[in-house]
Amino acid sequence: MKEELMKVHGLKTYFYTRQGIVKAVDGVSFEIGKGETFGLVGESGCGKSVSALSVMRLVPDPPGKIVSGDILFKGKNLRITNEDEMRKIRGSKISMIFQDPTSSLNPVMKIGDQILESIQEHQELDKAKAKEKAVELMDSVGIPNPSLRFAEYPFQFSGGMRQRIMIAMAISCNPDLLIADEPTTNLDVTVQAQVLDLIRNISRSDNVSVLLITHNLGLIAWLCDRVAVMYSGKIVEHANVEALFADARHPYTKALLECIPRLGEKDTKGLRVIAGRVPNLIDLPPGCRFHPRCPYSVGMCAKEEPEAIEVASGHSVSCHLVDKSMKGK
Amino acid sequence: MHALLEVRDLQKLFPVASGVIFRKVHGWVHAVDGVSFSIGEAETLGLVGESGSGKTTTGRLVLGSIKPTAGKVFFEGQDLTTMTKEVMKKARKGMGMVFQDPTSSLDPRKTAANVISEPIEIHKAFDQHEKEERIVELIEEVGLGPEHLGRYPHEFSGGQLQRIAIARALALKPKLIVADEPTSALDVSVQAQILNLIHNLQERFRLSYLFISHDLSTVRYISHRVGVMYLGKLVELARSEDLFSNPQHPYTAALINVVPVPDPKEMKSKMKEILRGEIPSPISPPKGCRFHPRCSQMKPRCKEIEPELQEIGKDHYVACHLE
Numbered sequence: 001m002k003e004e005l006m007k008v009h010g011l012k013t014y015f016y017t018r019q020g021i022v023k024a025v026d027g028v029s030f031e032i033g034k035g036e037t038f039g040l041v042g043e044s045g046c047g048k049s050v051s052a053l054s055v056m057r058l059v060p061d062p063p064g065k066i067v068s069g070d071i072l073f074k075g076k077n078l079r080i081t082n083e084d085e086m087r088k089i090r091g092s093k094i095s096m097i098f099q100d101p102t103s104s105l106n107p108v109m110k111i112g113d114q115i116l117e118s119i120q121e122h123q124e125l126d127k128a129k130a131k132e133k134a135v136e137l138m139d140s141v142g143i144p145n146p147s148l149r150f151a152e153y154p155f156q157f158s159g160g161m162r163q164r165i166m167i168a169m170a171i172s173c174n175p176d177l178l179i180a181d182e183p184t185t186n187l188d189v190t191v192q193a194q195v196l197d198l199i200r201n202i203s204r205s206d207n208v209s210v211l212l213i214t215h216n217l218g219l220i221a222w223l224c225d226r227v228a229v230m231y232s233g234k235i236v237e238h239a240n241v242e243a244l245f246a247d248a249r250h251p252y253t254k255a256l257l258e259c260i261p262r263l264g265e266k267d268t269k270g271l272r273v274i275a276g277r278v279p280n281l282i283d284l285p286p287g288c289r290f291h292p293r294c295p296y297s298v299g300m301c302a303k304e305e306p307e308a309i310e311v312a313s314g315h316s317v318s319c320h321l322v323d324k325s326m327k328g329k
Numbered sequence: 330m331h332a333l334l335e336v337r338d339l340q341k342l343f344p345v346a347s348g349v350i351f352r353k354v355h356g357w358v359h360a361v362d363g364v365s366f367s368i369g370e371a372e373t374l375g376l377v378g379e380s381g382s383g384k385t386t387t388g389r390l391v392l393g394s395i396k397p398t399a400g401k402v403f404f405e406g407q408d409l410t411t412m413t414k415e416v417m418k419k420a421r422k423g424m425g426m427v428f429q430d431p432t433s434s435l436d437p438r439k440t441a442a443n444v445i446s447e448p449i450e451i452h453k454a455f456d457q458h459e460k461e462e463r464i465v466e467l468i469e470e471v472g473l474g475p476e477h478l479g480r481y482p483h484e485f486s487g488g489q490l491q492r493i494a495i496a497r498a499l500a501l502k503p504k505l506i507v508a509d510e511p512t513s514a515l516d517v518s519v520q521a522q523i524l525n526l527i528h529n530l531q532e533r534f535r536l537s538y539l540f541i542s543h544d545l546s547t548v549r550y551i552s553h554r555v556g557v558m559y560l561g562k563l564v565e566l567a568r569s570e571d572l573f574s575n576p577q578h579p580y581t582a583a584l585i586n587v588v589p590v591p592d593p594k595e596m597k598s599k600m601k602e603i604l605r606g607e608i609p610s611p612i613s614p615p616k617g618c619r620f621h622p623r624c625s626q627m628k629p630r631c632k633e634i635e636p637e638l639q640e641i642g643k644d645h646y647v648a649c650h651l652e
Contacts, residue, residue: 043516043517043518160607161607188379188380188543188608189545189584189587189588190379190583190584190587190603190604190607191379191607192589193587193600193603193604194603194604194605197600197603215516216589217517217589217591218588218589218596219589220591221589221590221591221592221593221595221596222589222596222597222600241593242593242594245591245592245593255518256518257591259517259518259520259521260517260521260546260591261521261524261546261547261549261551262546262549262550262590263545263546263549263573263585263588270525270528271521271524271525273518273521273522273525274518274521277486277488277519278516
């Protein structure tokens with residue numbers, strides 16, 4: 001890994017609800033290097049989005065709370081940073097784009113004014129200069145006729161164009177880290193490719209680190225340098241992207257890779273299915289959280305929670321069986 | 330193959346109107362514009378396309394839930410478009426449908442048993458005793474048990490709800506099921522379960538499917554033949570293997586090229602050429618070939634003349650001027 005930008009260590013974010021404590025993120029650790037694209041992948045409810053919100057300190061409180069852990073960003077611990085300072089970091093040092101650009105934009109405010117707002121919040125620029133910069137930004141994210149479209153409203157933009165606007169706002173203050181939470185889930189495949197290509201170009205040309213959160217392993221394969229697979233609030237496998245796809249070790253990662261239909265081949269035997277369902281986050285199974293669904297599970301899996309074991313340089317797996325009986329299977 | 334469903338030159342225009350009392354029509358959305366295909370017995374035809382390509386409207390036209398502006402839909406040799414409501418109701422027994430989001434397609438105040446029995450009651454297909462037997466049979470067919478029958482939708486997971494929706498679609502022993510994005514709202518591991526179920530049901534009951542999806546990998550997996558739609562037109566129609574290994578239309582090729590696959594090496598070589606631009610408005614589709622403004626191989630005549638769907642190989646149809 002290159003020079004470290006962010007290090008998250010032992011992060012636990014719980015939600016205190018009437019039904020009980022929801023352990024959405026339960027001891028997650030990862031690092032993001034400078035200029036690196038790091039992926040968090042998992043199914044719904046695995047805690048990938050809550051991890052991102054925790055990093056931004058945007059977990060709704062109550063009911064949510066970061067219970068423990070450290071979020072070190074350029075040496076500063078964001079978990080104990082006060083709210084005023086956090087406000088300065090959000091949008092300028094770390095910025096975020098979300099799944100649905102329609103609900104992230106104000107429908108009754110001109111697109112240009114919304115970009116201006118994010119520029120003027122963090123930078124001392126007069127209106128004319130700021131406007132010039134906003135138009136430049138719109139141009140750089142691929143909006144045709146930016147000076148004309150500056151005065152239009154969100155409904156006059158297509159979904160892909162709105163996401164480009166969100167990206168323009170996110171990069172307006174040259175952040176060090178861009179968090180993209182399912183940035184293309186609502187977009188068509190051709191537009192998805194365009195938006196992701198844009199994010200990749202920004203990351204490369206401005207050396208911006210990206211935290212990409214997605215359920216789509218294909219996007220991880222395309223964009224990420226390193227990746228962590230999450231299941232029920234825990235990271236189960238953590239590796240370089242090449243290692244993860246060529247040599248997945250955790251039974252959950254393997255199963256996840258096998259249950260995706262592929263374009264190239266047609267398998268008549270049917271797709272691999274992961275039996276059962278994701279456990280309830282209030283009432284988690286003891287031991288390894290995946291054991292009730294795991295085909296390799298042995299007695300120990302139900303009793304002891306597995307620690308992360310490094311199987312190769314930069315490749316760690318949280319499974320009791322990783323170097324034993326699973327070999328060759 | 331004997332065609333169970335045949336669709337000929339189907340067209341649907343939706344008016345674009347303004348005004349509250351005096352509606353003034355000032356344009357038409359060309360949602361589906363001259364689409365023809367057929368589906369054989371025990372065959373799955375996949376329809377892929379991006380949003381606004383007209384795939385969902387095509388599904389609704391096939392079901393007869395909306396009337397076409399022009400064109401014909403033949404189901405088991407009968408023309409659905411000229412039928413009266415009464416005759417239509419009978420013909421519809423042969424068709425079922427499954428929607429994208431089971432949480433909104435199932436009534437939250439009905440138990441699973443009520444949901445599944447609804448089509449039986451509408452058509453008065455069985456007597457009380459037979460109905461109860463049929464409901465148990467159906468819920469087991471989709472991989473759930475009789476103990477689930479008394480539960481309400483909020484007690485089920487998304488995958489289970491989709492199973493109930495499939496059981497409802499199967500209630501009257503249909504021959505054709507129109508499935509509109511049936512797995513798009515589900516997680517990947519659950520998606521695999523539902524796809525396997527859809528596949529197994531076809532083998533058991535010789536069902537035919539019109540499978541509508543924007544996800545090429547899913548369509549590739551489930552379909553025998555695939556049609557690619559763009560702005561209300563079918564641009565390519567071929568057997569699944571042929572379409573994906575040897576796409577002829579530039580749009581199909583571009584679409585296949587941008588599908589993310591879980592393989593870092595393949596992705597690095599694939600994503601070099603990304604289709605630019607977005608789908609134009611279906612209110613005023615481009616003249617000539619509708620894809621020409623985004624096509625990298627555009628020739629002058631593409632701007633003027635609309636290409637027809639032509640057979641270029643066995644069961645392989647393409648609407649493109651390029652050789």
